[in-house]
Amino acid sequence: MTPAEQQVREHLAALYRLLDRMGLGHRIYSHHSARVPGDPEHMLLPAFGVLLEEVSASTLMKINRAGESVDPPGVDSNQAASILHWAAYNARDDVMCVAHYHSAATVAVGALEAGLLPMSQGAMQFYNRIGYHDYEGPTFNPDEQPRLAADLSTHRVLLLRNHGALVCGRSVAETYVLIDDLEKACKSQLLAMSSGAEIRLPPHEVCELTAQYFAATMPQPRGESRDFPAALRQLERLGVEYKH
Ligand SMILES: [Zn+2]
16 A cells, blocks of 8 residues: 555545534445545455444455445445545546535525525635535435536535535545634524524625635645644544544
């Protein structure tokens, strides 16, 4: 195994543990993957049926484009996960890590006709930069992949209406930051909407300026230099054994 693959394995395992601590699990049905560095034919994913808190670097399997585990071979893999994740990887070379989860906040905002409003600074980074994909039933049909890819377009986040979120980062670190920002943006919006009061939104120009600022400050994947290392330090302090 290359040092690059070992590092991606550790980062992806850490992502599972972080999302578990954020309450973003859904029993065994939230799944997150990363490309194997230098190997475009395979991604890393845990066996089907594993809890977020059970994932560590060595338990991640290599999954081929057919959704089969090739290393170790023959292990039960999640076919729906494979269809979703490969849809993003096949569509975009810059996507290195894909996260899929069903948080109440992203399901709720995704079900709103208006979707995510530019109501908070965190939400404004996604202003006109978020995709929506209409629900077609449980993801078991590879024919859905071109439509998923078209709806993802050039965005980093795809809200799967009536289902959950698909977050596509250029690294595990960036995916972590996007998930955290998206989750907080959705929760803030729902909290404001639940008040029943009229919501004040900034003008279009300010939303666009903010989105452009976020884009300009991240020519490199976000979170790699500060946010994700800080999160890893927290896991270390807590004694979370994700590296083994
Ligand atoms: Zn799902």
